[in-house]
Amino acid sequence: MKDWQSWAAIIVFAGAYTLIISEKIHRVAVALGGAGLMLAIGATDDISAFYSEDSGIDWNVIFLLMGMMMIVGVLKKTGMFEYLAIWSVKRAHAKPFRVLSMLVVLTAVVSALLDNVTTVLLIAPVTLLVCERLALPSAPFLIAEVMASNIGGTATLVGDPPNIIVASRAGLTFNDFVVQLAPLAVVLVLALLALCRVMFRDSFAYDEERAAEIMELKEREAIKDPRLLVQGLFVLALVMAGFVLHPVLHYEPSIIALLGAGLLVAVSTVDTQEVLSEVEWPTLAFFAGLFIMIGGLIDTGVVGELSHRLGDLIGGNELGGALTLLGGSAVLSGVVDNIPYVATMAPVTGDLVRDMGGASGHVLWWALALGADLGGNATAIGASANVVVLGIAERNHQPISFWQFTKYGLIVTAATVAISLGYVWLRYFGPV
Template sequence: MTEQHASSVIFGLDPLWLAVSILLVVYGVIMLEKFNRAVLALLGAGLMILSGVITQQQAVAGIDFNTIGLLTGMMVIVAISQKTGMFQYVAIRSAKMARGEPWKVLIMLAGVTAIFSAFLDNVTTVLLIAPVTLLITDALGVRPYPYLFAQILASNIGGTATLIGDPPNIMIGSAAHLSFMDFLTHLAPLIPLVFLVNILAIWWIFGRDLHAEEEKQRIIMAFDENEAIKDVPLLKKSLLVLGLVIAGFSVAHNFHLEPASIAMFGAALLLLLQTFGQPLEAKDHAYEGIMAEVEWTTIFFFVGLFVVVTGVEHTGAINWLAAQTLHLTDGDFNATVAAILWISAIASALVDNIPFVATMIPMIADMADSFGGESALLPLWWALALGACLGGNGSLIGASANLIVAGFAQRAGHPITFLVFLKHAFGLMLISIAMCHVYLYMRYLS
């Protein structure tokens, strides 16, 4: 690949070292958490082009518009459907189904979080469920930490199950041409088991001590979930489009359609239905409101990151890294799968898993020749997905959703500290990854 980089790099510098330096500086400064990560990624992307490592054309070709489109489309759909109050409805309904018993409420809320996280992004899920959880724990008079802890774990576990559950899966699915059904058949079967083991551990750590007075449990039963539904016509439209989009994802592969096309079409359809029959001014107003809710910072972060990784890829550095990894594992497939699983998990617990996965994807793709073609790479992709998604549970900074929940807890006067979370979560993450290791071994390697 070395011949692909631009002919003249600024000051006659070595393109490989320049590109790798840009990547390392960008990742390093992202880790410091002093600057916005999207701005850093875009600066890095700009430097890759301005210094001559890659041309603008190569940079644009390196942006995975399937990932960008899928993320944007789902953000629009969620921005509209959250206005209906359906997520609060489900959370309250589940707490009532648990009859307000503290431990059962914890399981139900964690379960709801896991299921929503499998189909929506994790941050949105916890943003919607955590406030209701705090209200419920206030009503029950129990401390919220075990509930929020369970929700953090559940959001990352649930997100692992599907193509659209977590950004790493979106990126992996897109790069490796894995369909929604591929993720459902290969990853989803393991997820309930991981969830169960984590819940059992949470019971062991906290659940045994959760008690609430009967009078307070009755308060939970007095919640009226129907009041949470704000807009019944919009609810029907949102459910229709969400149903169509998920059905679309399931069959997209058969029609040679990419998930981004389905998500963007669903977003456009819901934008149309949302204000159908209203005057143009009201339509424009609603449309602009929804567009403002799309997390453009995240989208631009992805754009910048794809360009930075493309720059490094063009210099042959990632190819070299893949060769070194294979050298270390002696070209042994089982050892490579294990290395990717465990390294991804530890790395994702410590740093943002999105740039990590963005770098790993071309590296794994480069291993195709060594292992006998693209189709042989499947277990490696699953190892990366499992490691990167579940690794996020290892520490409070492992995933954005963790930090969002910690923010809620802090404001509510029950801060979740880094070390306390680490103490409870890191071991659980290792157990989850060990389960993945056994699963991968039994299903693909033995």
């Protein structure tokens, strides 16, 4: 580490994190201010901040979000989300916990096929409308869904960005993730539903009058522009197919999302200014600032030092190493966004695997992926999907505070990580 710059970077990041937690200053102002200080003290520079793949702004994330926000903005004008809201509530007979369960399972399944950020962008508008119809607080539903997206994303190679990094470094395939992690993801989603039943039990009040009103609604009447809906769904299907075929097409998800957004705006009659107004610009600015701050920690060697110390702690103990890597990754990913954390930790994990002669069934790689993916649920800024949902909630005048999310996130993370530790031990080291 670079002595004073390393310590200065730690102080800047810790101070910014404290301010975000306190919510005394808006998180976007804190992130941009922290990014400016990182540049001012020389912890990072313009080349690293704007052009480095390892420690700069992840433009793929920024433009993926922008493209999908534009597509979702067009779909909102069709009445599709109102249709889905009414349909889902009627199928669940307007029972709040049944509705939550349906949305959680749907989110988890879709997150396994798409990235979790895209999933919450599509599900959140439906959720807000459902809660409005049933006069329910939206926060418990949104929090449960974002956690389901992070859990569901562990099941496949494309479900969560850290998995793509792990697969690239370890030479793992889509089928490897499905075979090794999908069974665990199913168990974790069931555990999440059980926790939600307890954590949010006061939010499931059943209103018979509202339920009766909704059951009488005809969801097809919610569609305002059938032509635009067909156009939007066609483009969305193309974008989803592009995401799934990423290993074949070799187009980054950001490129696919931007191409889809551009195509939809071009073939439809929507006003471009209105579409751009649907983009969550404060959320994108927050991500940019956060990436630069974390880049300062990477460039000064702080994150690398932490990773190497974890490697020294693990030593040659394969079981202890896997459990330590899983638990340690969960803790660190709750504080530092899991994408740069995994990018930094992947080379260290690769060295550990080689030192252990290959390690049983890539267990260290699975431990890294699980810890990073599940640890993202711990805090409001632990994963990209969390930040996006908080931005959507704030835009709809139903803000979710850092601590409101985190107090539930810590419980869910502790439970899911504990189950995962048991899974890793039984599957790779147990008497089976």
